[in-house]
Amino acid sequence: MSKKITVSKAIREGLLEEMRRDDKMFIMGEDMAVMGNVFAVTTGFLDEFGPDRVIDTPISEEGFCGMAVGAAMRGMHPCVELMYDDFITVCADPIFNQAAKLKYMSGGQCSIPMVLRMPMGSGRRNAGQHSQSLEGMVCHFPGLKVVAPCSAADAKGLIKSAMRDPDPVVVFEHKLLYAKKEEIPEDEDYLVPIGKANVKREGKDLTIITWSREVNFSMEAAEKLAAEGIDVEVLDLRTLVPIDWDAIKASVSKTHNVIIVSEEVKRGSYAGEISAQIAEELFDELDAPVERVCGLNIVSPFSPVLEDQNFPHPDDIVKAVKRVLNK
Amino acid sequence: MAHEVLMPQLGLTMEEGTVSQWIKHEGDEVKTGDVIVEITTDKLTNEVASEFDGVLLKIVAQEGEDIPVKGLLAYIGQPGEAVGGDAPAAAPAAPAAEAAPAAAPAAAAPAPVAAANGARIRISPLARKTAAKLGVDYSSIVGTGTSGRIRQADILAAAEAQKNAPAAPAAAPAAAAPTAKPAAKEAGLDLMEGDTVVKLTGMRKVVAERMLASHTEIPCVTQNIKVDVTELMKFRKMLLAETGRKYSVNDLILKATAKCLKNHPEMRVSFDGNRIIQRAHVNIGMAVALDAGLITPVIRDADKMGLEELADTAKDLATRAKENKLLPEEYKGSTITVTNLGMFGIETFTPIINQPDAAIIGVCATENELDLDDEGNLIKKQVMRLSVTLDHRLLDGAVVAKFEMDLRDMLQNPMSILL
């Protein structure tokens, strides 16, 4: 059985089911309770769970993220939202120095079972401080798990897995996916395991490794390429840490050509990290250099005309595939 | 179809040769036996003669280029005839692996690192791996990837063409050629005004490689010993008076060395990984300086020769070395080498061992020296130093010192050289 709902509804369902299942879970963030979140992810939660478990915070990201860490050390399962992933810079310490590290630094005495949801990505004309894709920065810090779903089903399945995971999990949710309506399974226990990629489309000529919204663009590109006789495989990573290396290895060993597509600033991107790993370990499988297809090394611009230059569109992906295959 | 002129194999160890000069030029008529090109290789210059009648259609390897053995140098054919390079797809130059002689390495076919024209080949890692697996030589494949990079598909196509090709051309198993050594890395030094650049080729390159190998592999020690050659000089004059022949100091040193070495088998050893080879013969290498570098022809069984024969042999080898006319066998098989800088006034030096020898004897200049005799009178004598470098993996200082003392004593009592 399946039904068709939006990605934001799917996330809401996932959170709702887990809140009902686990009374240690609570939700915390700006505009999460009374308003029910700017993307309507928590509408109705306050009524059902009360103000202790659905908490509107002041605009104090460092404070409430740090509090979530403290609560998680006490065995709670906080789910914190940063309204935009760009704001992680004002609460870097609780995420990167505390949530990520306290388990290790205490010799394994505690787990930090918290979830940090972060709307991310370009395309909403929000300019430089509300449009970033900071996967590379977040994945850098050992101790965090990182997921970035592209579909309603994956968003729900991954948020549920994240809530049940004993480690801190950062969930990148692309803002322009929230309104997308898609089929999802009706099963309440539907989970998408953390650390498992999804072959979205099989192909033999080249592998597109991607995640989040760029999966959809890559699928569009794949259709265009198919019409020209180029058969690409689209590998949706879904989880960035731990990365599903088996899936990457299998796909690269089949197609021998790779591009990595993300919305990140190209320099220092997680796409670059994946490229390096492929170069290190799958060198002999490569029939061409790995290409990253990312944003530019610039601040995300405001004007639509400019912003559209700053993330890969399906046509950019098509061009990159042809470049790598020299077609 | 035009005939290919390939880099000949001149001696067993030859891996590549340098095109030093084209005698014939594109468009020239050639007959079988005509010298068409000069190749510098492994310390020698060789002439390559045509095996065909026709016209030199195209020179592929330019002067100064290093070409692996069996690499393509030129095409000879009838005027107007197509040459291989013009139609690569139709005639893949990838010759069959089955044409490989027995000496071909059994493992993965060695991958050429340089194209026929000496340039680095752009090939994807996957294609290289596939080529090794299928035994495909890709040195002349034109790749279909970006910037002409050879991709796996190109290798598979070449392998297919190879399989379907009738018989592989008789002469061209490039895949069986020994792997060319990767060229030494260039540091990309900045050039200053007036600097010129000369490609490291031929003998200079061989000398550079061998000296580097010796100097980096061998833990070496140089021991200098002073020899009173006053008597030796008189002895030379006496020989001139008696035989009418002017023997050089070097001749006498060679003879003494040969004799001394016969009594010191411990000096005639070679290092070979986990083995030490005890050399049966007293084969003395004799370093000969040339404009282009240096070469070490070998006087075989020097201990069995009289002074006259030894001097004749040394002279002959030196002359032919300078004329580039030594056969490969003539500069191989030494068990010790003598190198002489005495004529240049060098007082001492640290010669580098000519592998696989275990030692080298450097002969220095003869100098006047004042000394006191037993009664305390000031006397003048002539002295010369011997600088012996030893491979400390095989020989120890004291062992070599004893040899040096014996050699010194022999030179100080020159009659014993002949007796």
Added chain:
Amino acid sequence: MATKKKNSEEKYSKDLLLGFYQTMVRIRAFEEHAAECFTKGMLAGNIHLSIGQEAAEAGAFATIQPQDYFTSTHRGHGHVIARGGDPKLAMAELFGKRTGYCKGKGGSMHIADMAKMNHLGANGIVGAGQAISAGSALASKIMKDDAVTVGCFGDSSTNEGTFHESLNMAATWKLPMVWFIENNCYGVSTEIHRVTNTPDLATRAAAYDVPFAVVDGTDPVAVYEAMTTAMDHARSGKGPYVVEAKVYRYQGHYCGDPAVYRPAEYMENALANDGIEKLGKRLMDMGVKEEELEAIKQAAQAEMDEAVKFADESPYPDPSEVTDDMYTADNERCVAR
């Protein structure tokens, strides 16, 4: 002065004061042993000592109940001793040994003991413990347990944003939290009043309508009284409370720092107000024999000798443990790439 005067502290039992004395002496003995080991090169990294802060810590921790939680700082050895932690395990952690509180992965600045001490960890980031202690208090509020969380920190961290963000939220949500500031007047080399406009630090709590007290941190009884009020306040659901204890930091910022940036009067005042000396006199005034106090000191020395021996003889972690404990689930895959 031979005459005994009746004064306020006599409303507390001799045993309570002896308990303070013992804790203070043990803290100092631990720190002096640690300093000696550091000087001898037995420790890696560096250590920050609590000498001069013993009275405040002894008094404060006497008010913390077994079910309560606390956070600590880079200058946190005293808290561990005051809370009843095992000096052996603490010393072993300073040594980077496998037997330490954190298996040698945290070191001096990061001792934690979740299971026995409810110690949520010392923290190397100034200000981090404020939000974490508030979060722990939030957990208590949601779970409706009876625990109060005490956030221990120094003067300088009151200038971090987390102080204000966390106190504001804790006050708004009436979290069961007490913040215990040990004000030794120095952030590394910088005297607090050169960079802070208020004479006292706890007064900042007033900005969030949070009650506070400022006490003499060389007097364990004064700290004990203030903290008792604070803990009762927090436990009764009235929200957070802030206590500031004025203390001295005898050493420089870290062990070996000569503290040349401090005026001589600082240490003159410190020594004139030494908590252990003062409490010792007070106990003798109450009839405790000097030998009894000496015995406490000897016992503390022996205990810390033993702790050093244990730490020194303990094994280092096995190098193969280096990637352990990064993640609770799927650790191997998460650290592999």
